[in-house]
Amino acid sequence: MDFSLDLPTGPLAEAILATVRTSENPSVANHSLRSFFFAQLLAAHEGCLDDAAYDRDLLFAATVLHDLGTGDLATGKARFEVEGADLAASLLRQHQVPEADVDRVWEAIALHTSPGIAERRGLLSYLTREGVGIDFGRHAQIVSRWEQQIHAAYPRLAMVRSLVDAIVERAARSDAAAPRYALGGELLRERRADGVTSLERTAAACPWGE
Known part of the structure; x- marks a missing residue:
């Protein structure tokens, strides 16, 4: 398939990029952009x-x-995940995105850490979760022809540690942000107990490193 690093254009796409680049640390922002490219490649691979x-x-x-x-x-x-989904929905509404589409994006973001659920909530939720997963090394062979190009444009910058730090810091702010068995809550408990999380331990298995 033909592949390029071109991004969507227009006021909404510009607002999305500006929001991410000004509110997230660079390694997390790069992870999010890689997830987009990986999700596109997965969609092409599966004929979607x-x-x-x-x-x-x-x-x-x-x-x-x-x-x-x-x-x-x-x-x-x-x-x-829920705070992010709410923030994303608010941004989309500011740009007059139809409510049905806002709801689809909200669901995809809110469920992206929910294995076995996101995959059954439609193509957008499935591709979002799997695009994120590929950046952690899951099904990496699907994007092996293009991953060097993508990583050159959007380097990892110790992504796993940066992302875990950000999740844990926000999970520590309230009980509602760290419920039992939610990703943030479990990472917070692991960090407090052992100083390192299971997500960080498994980062070494990612073919692209942390």
Whole structure:
């Protein structure tokens, strides 16, 4: 397939990029952009690009904004996935995105850490979760032809440690942000107990490192 590092254009895409780049640390912002490219490549690999449910602009919104709850705009009053979904929905509404599409993006972001659920909530939720997962090394072979190009444009910058630090910091702000068995809550408990989380321990298995 033809592949390029071109991003969607227009006021909404510009607002998405500006929001991420000014509220998240650079390693998390780069992770979010890589997730978009990886999700596109997965969609091409699985023959989804012509699917009626495939929408590149919504995929850009969901993947690039999926960790907004770890950034400076998040208050730590709810799970980072939910705060990020709420923040993303607010941004989309400011740009008159139809409510049905806002809801799809909200769901994809809110469920991106929920294995076994996101995959069953439609193509956008599936691609968002799997695009994020590829950046952690899951099904890396699908993007092996293009990953060097993507990483050159958006380097990792110790992504796993930076992302875990951001999730844990916000999870520590309130009980509502760290419920039992939610990713933020479990990472917070692991960090407090052992000083290192299971996500950081498994980062070495990622073919691209941390």
